[in-house]
Amino acid sequence: MATNAAAPPCPCYDTPEGVDILGRYDPEFAAILTRDALAFVAGLQREFRGAVRYAMERRREAQRRYDAGELPRFDPATRPVREAGGWACAPVPPAIADRTVEITGPAEPRKMVINALNSGAKVFMADFEDALSPTWENLMRGQVNLRDAVAGTITYRDAARGREYRLGDRPATLFVRPRGWHLPEAHVLVDGEPAIGCLVDFGLYFFHSHAAFRSGQGAGFGPFFYLPKMEHSREARIWKGVFERAEKEAGIGRGSIRATVLVETLPAVFQMEEILHELRDHSAGLNCGRWDYIFSYVKTFRARPDRLLPDRALVGMAQHFMRSYSHLLIQTCHRRGVHAMGGMAAQIPIKDDAAANEAALELLVRKDKLREVRAGHDGTWAAHPGLIPAIREVFEGHLGGRPNQIDAAAGDAARAGVAVTEEDLLQPPRGARTVEGLRHNTRVGVQYVAAWLSGSGSVPLYNLMEDAATAEISRVQNWQWLRHGAVLDAGGVEVRATPELLARVVEEEMARVEAEVGAERFRRGRYAEAGRIFSRQCTAPELDDFLTLDAYNLIVVHHPGASSPCKL
Numbered sequence: 001m002a003t004n005a006a007a008p009p010c011p012c013y014d015t016p017e018g019v020d021i022l023g024r025y026d027p028e029f030a031a032i033l034t035r036d037a038l039a040f041v042a043g044l045q046r047e048f049r050g051a052v053r054y055a056m057e058r059r060r061e062a063q064r065r066y067d068a069g070e071l072p073r074f075d076p077a078t079r080p081v082r083e084a085g086g087w088a089c090a091p092v093p094p095a096i097a098d099r100t101v102e103i104t105g106p107a108e109p110r111k112m113v114i115n116a117l118n119s120g121a122k123v124f125m126a127d128f129e130d131a132l133s134p135t136w137e138n139l140m141r142g143q144v145n146l147r148d149a150v151a152g153t154i155t156y157r158d159a160a161r162g163r164e165y166r167l168g169d170r171p172a173t174l175f176v177r178p179r180g181w182h183l184p185e186a187h188v189l190v191d192g193e194p195a196i197g198c199l200v201d202f203g204l205y206f207f208h209s210h211a212a213f214r215s216g217q218g219a220g221f222g223p224f225f226y227l228p229k230m231e232h233s234r235e236a237r238i239w240k241g242v243f244e245r246a247e248k249e250a251g252i253g254r255g256s257i258r259a260t261v262l263v264e265t266l267p268a269v270f271q272m273e274e275i276l277h278e279l280r281d282h283s284a285g286l287n288c289g290r291w292d293y294i295f296s297y298v299k300t301f302r303a304r305p306d307r308l309l310p311d312r313a314l315v316g317m318a319q320h321f322m323r324s325y326s327h328l329l330i331q332t333c334h335r336r337g338v339h340a341m342g343g344m345a346a347q348i349p350i351k352d353d354a355a356a357n358e359a360a361l362e363l364l365v366r367k368d369k370l371r372e373v374r375a376g377h378d379g380t381w382a383a384h385p386g387l388i389p390a391i392r393e394v395f396e397g398h399l400g401g402r403p404n405q406i407d408a409a410a411g412d413a414a415r416a417g418v419a420v421t422e423e424d425l426l427q428p429p430r431g432a433r434t435v436e437g438l439r440h441n442t443r444v445g446v447q448y449v450a451a452w453l454s455g456s457g458s459v460p461l462y463n464l465m466e467d468a469a470t471a472e473i474s475r476v477q478n479w480q481w482l483r484h485g486a487v488l489d490a491g492g493v494e495v496r497a498t499p500e501l502l503a504r505v506v507e508e509e510m511a512r513v514e515a516e517v518g519a520e521r522f523r524r525g526r527y528a529e530a531g532r533i534f535s536r537q538c539t540a541p542e543l544d545d546f547l548t549l550d551a552y553n554l555i556v557v558h559h560p561g562a563s564s565p566c567k568l
């Protein structure tokens, strides 16, 4: 694609007709927000916004049916797609045959992007979704980072530590995860409306990097993407349209762009074949987005007192509904010739206790990853570079030199030969519900919201990685327990979850957090505001669809004179 040579006369963005930028002006951002790049983004917005609006309305309509008692299920109308043996996804591009370990992390900070690319993982998924707080600064810096990463020129100097960061010899292959369909981008207006966030993320990255990516990392394919939080194959069809338009405008072959869809909503597990079918020329498989999946289970069953989750810590992959989901995903992907990616073990290294760290690695991480590779997954996620050696050892050891096990019909999921049923996928998880669980959700939820409002979308808390997906579980679980008056164990005594109990828990947990982080940091941080938001969300009469959507207005900062003609 051509770039625009004429520079505007004033320090503001040079925008095409119908596009306004309300985010802060910065010359570095202006190199991303060029007139031609914005015209490309606006074209996507104009072509697809109607379909996105319709898809969001269909999500709400489906939820109304679930609230009235209907259960999610396989769609009888698309049975032929599921049962037909005669179709497969396009062959896997050689550059991504081996995805045994993928590291994930936000697209900003820059240092972390370099660390991820140098981590020894095969793939780095640079995130604009769960791990990134979508402030204007983060989004635009993230775009600058990705452009420089693809160009191979990314560097960073940590002045405080006197350290230089630059790319090593064999960087990981880049996948980019744009935001979900539901999130707007309030700093970019197209025809007077906030743009659809993911089309801004996709469009700007694609525009600036597709050529360099294909000639460098993708060996003729790419760019590669992860697509989050879809609920239905009609949403995958929109992405297919976006990809085809992008390929056509860039003059590259149809099927160059490849994407892995995260199956991380309960409705989507009944749509996996249909999603792959829609994206069959562009597919790079499916991934078990286990944390959002748990969140979605609660959200989908918000009206059902018979579906209360046990404590968050007990809802792991050993629960029947989670194991069934992983097995069906593996079976589906391998039947259609693409990768079945595993999910995120949330553990991160325990820095101050080597013995506890080794125990956690052995008991939690290695065990989880061994279960995944034995089940038939072709690769998996790591939240932190410190976990990569152990995860590689498990996956590479099991695969014995093969880049994946797509063709092997291997793994428990295939060996068991069981047809995973609707009942398997919906079986309520078992375990205790406790006041300690309510406390933990609150302590973690408040600290996460405080971090997110301050610009950090993924944080270490109590030796676990917390991001938007894990925080959502904390929020909706509290809401669900309160809404249905769940009986909680309080050390042998039974108490009912009520707004009064939550108010007391919030007060006590806020005091504990203040003691943990220190009075000064607590005062300077956005903890009090986070406490209010989290409490309101947990006690709302109607469950908010997304924590981040509700809180988004609090991180929007408008600079009305940022785009031309100068309005100051």
Ligand SMILES: CC(=O)SCCNC(=O)CCNC(=O)[C@H](O)C(C)(C)COP(=O)(O)OP(=O)(O)OC[C@H]1O[C@@H](n2cnc3c(N)ncnc32)[C@H](O)[C@@H]1OP(=O)(O)O
Binding pocket: 103, 104, 105, 106, 111, 112, 113, 115, 116, 119, 127, 130, 131, 291, 292, 344, 348, 349, 382, 383, 384, 385, 458, 459, 460, 464, 465, 466, 467, 469, 470
């Ligand atoms: C549910 C889901 O969607 S999962 C996917 C989305 N979530 C994520 O991607 C979370 C990814 N992980 C992270 O963001 C981080 O690991 C955190 C925030 C949890 C912890 O990060 P930190 O507090 O920086 O950890 P820590 O201090 O141990 O870091 C040590 C080094 O590892 C680096 N590091 C840690 N995690 C990562 C990562 N995921 N990618 C790249 N580098 C990383 C740090 O930059 C630091 O580097 P340095 O020594 O050069 O300064």
Ligand SMILES: O=CC(=O)O
Binding pocket: 130, 262, 264, 288, 289, 290, 291, 292, 293, 343, 344, 469
């Ligand atoms: O995006 C991943 C998840 O687990 O959620």
Ligand SMILES: [Mg+2]
Binding pocket: 130, 228, 262, 264, 289, 291, 292, 469
């Ligand atoms: Mg997710």
